[in-house]
Amino acid sequence: MKISDRLSRISELDYLKVARRMRIAAQIDDAMKAKGLSKKDLAVLMNRRPSEITKWLSGNQNFTSDILAELSYFLNAKITGEKTEFVVQYTHSHYSEAERITLDFPRSPVIRPISSKKARWTSV
């Protein structure tokens, strides 16, 4: 079966569900890059396991509104799944260039640890 036939078979609602999950993953990815955060950094910041961050970035995660609120708070970015413009990056060894199309995140919050023993953080 040709791809065009498959696309006509798939309902628009099914696409919107998948696209929303993947859009959230892309928004997290862009916000992490804008802040220079690795998966491990974000995991520490949010007191989560790095494997959870990997899952969030995969586009397979159904996010709860609580997790979206947490992500928006810690990344100080709109993590909503609503349509936005993304950063396009060319990172392969044969082609190394980064083209920033649009990235307009609000000012980063000042984040400081409230306990040096546990990974708990607060904004001021």
Next chain:
Amino acid sequence: MGFGIVKITDLSGDACKIYSVARDDSEDTLLELFLDEFDSQYPKQIDEIINKLRFMGLEGGAREGFFRENEGKPGDGVVALLNAPHFPLRLYGIRFGTSLLILGSGGKKGIHTRTWQQDSKLKSSAEQMIRLSALITQRIKDKEITLASDGSIIGNKHFEEDL
């Protein structure tokens, strides 16, 4: 028997150009053959793959997080589409940044299969992409192929080698 790299126009968009491979004796690409093979057994999963690829092409690009990286040799870009843990299918490809994705074939990953080397179908699919990556790298070095900034492959996309 040779093969060509074919653009999947129905899935490609501004964010990412998506290509697959067609052998000279086949009208269908490896991606289409893979989807056909598993369609009757896993229709929802096949639709999920199509939807993911459509999103990457139109909007999100082929981001690192969407894939299992380092499925091939160091730096060759060979990846597998990262699916939910219960998802039984593995699809292999080559990722060039977020703007270009070349998809090959794949197979069903058994519960006890940890790596592609443990399954003959997965092994064959992954090794195809490893060989293809090496061939494309050589073409780029020989200046017979250029990867454009929008993700398009420009130049001679036909290969005489068997994949």
